[in-house]
Amino acid sequence: LTLGTGGGYNPVAALGADLLGYFEARDLTSMSLSGPMVGAWRCLKTGYEVTQGTDAAKPIYSATSFGGDPGLTFDGTDDALLGTAHPYPIGATPSEIWLLLSQAAAVADATQRYALGLGEGANYQRSISRAVTASVNRVRSQIGTGSAATAHNQLTVDFSSRHVVRQILTSSDFTTSIDGQSIGPTSAVADVRSTRFRFGSFINTLAGNFYQGQIAACLITNPMSGSKLTDLETWLNARRRL
Numbered sequence: 001l002t003l004g005t006g007g008g009y010n011p012v013a014a015l016g017a018d019l020l021g022y023f024e025a026r027d028l029t030s031m032s033l034s035g036p037m038v039g040a041w042r043c044l045k046t047g048y049e050v051t052q053g054t055d056a057a058k059p060i061y062s063a064t065s066f067g068g069d070p071g072l073t074f075d076g077t078d079d080a081l082l083g084t085a086h087p088y089p090i091g092a093t094p095s096e097i098w099l100l101l102s103q104a105a106a107v108a109d110a111t112q113r114y115a116l117g118l119g120e121g122a123n124y125q126r127s128i129s130r131a132v133t134a135s136v137n138r139v140r141s142q143i144g145t146g147s148a149a150t151a152h153n154q155l156t157v158d159f160s161s162r163h164v165v166r167q168i169l170t171s172s173d174f175t176t177s178i179d180g181q182s183i184g185p186t187s188a189v190a191d192v193r194s195t196r197f198r199f200g201s202f203i204n205t206l207a208g209n210f211y212q213g214q215i216a217a218c219l220i221t222n223p224m225s226g227s228k229l230t231d232l233e234t235w236l237n238a239r240r241r242l
Contacts (some may be wrong), residue, residue: 009235011219012044015228020095021045021088021220023199025061025070036060038072041081041199048088050081050199058119059200059215066102066216067162067241072199076105076113076212080201085194086118090222092171092190096221101128101238102162107137113211116164116218117203120195122149125203128167128176130159130211141167141176141183146191152176154183162214162240164233168223179240180233 004157011019022044024030032040032051037058040051052058057081059072074080089095097116103168105113119125123144131140137159142151157163157178168175169182175184199215201207216239 008121009231011232011235015219016088016230017222018199018222018224018228019045019219020222021048023215023218025066025216031061033061034058036062038081046087048083048086048197050083050197052079052081053091054078066100066214069137069216069239069241071102071214071216073214074200074211076210078207078210080207080210081199082201082207083197086197087194088118089169090119090192090194092192094170094223096134096169096224097126097128097167098214098217098219098221098232098236099128099165100110100162100217100239101165102214102216103137103159105130105137107132107135109158109212112140112209114198114202114209115211115215116199116211117132117201117202118192118197119144120193121204123147124193124195125149126167126169126189126190126192127202128165129202129209139165139176139178141165141174143169143174143186143188143190144192145188147182150174150186150188152183152186154178154181156181162242164236164240170223
């Protein structure tokens with residue numbers, strides 16, 4: 001499996017047991033394709049699979065859509081990859097989610113659009129989405145506490161084009177960064193459920209609030225620090241190709 005550039009970085013080898021989940025657009029063996037349509041995407045760490053059975057709602061794979069690199073394009077209308085009970089951290093278990101993605105919705109579109117959601121509905125969720133604040137696209141990060149949902153928006157980076165988003169969950173709060181610029185921590189004792197996992201949609205029973213843009217990679221990890229953190233950040237930021 002050749003995933004790295006430059007130094008040949010491979011998160012499976014580099015992170016070892018700290019890598020809990022990994023979806024990678026560079027790895028064609030992890031996808032089920034019908035032409036360019038993606039019917040399934042499999043986690044390289046666990047084998048967990050998200051799927052889409054309706055052709056019109058399948059994201060589109062391209063070897064060059066993410067700034068010349070592979071990506072899955074979600075059309076913002078109905079495209080989503082859906083999974084049932086997932087194997088990733090639940091409750092308030094400390095962990096991180098990393099997304100390498102591009103956001104294409106215009107600011108005139110006020111719909112909150114979800115790149116990733118896991119859990120069950122608003123109060124048991126963990127999600128990363130796009131929202132519009134003061135006529136600027138922003139990353140919105142949300143955590144469910146069982147009785148409510150807590151959210152914050154990162155307000156210093158325009159969430160348009162290609163970015164690296166990192167959501168850090170601890171036992172008592174969460175922090176979100178985009179391209180290394182953070183907001184938080186925001187207090188929240190999470191109550192994330194294992195019910196669903198989705199790319200391109202919120203996690204209500206029916207899919208909705210569809211994402212518009214590309215997703216190139218998603219990693220779910222234990223809390224990161226030291227050289228593992230630095231190397232992962234460097235690798236993902238190099239793939240933005242800006």
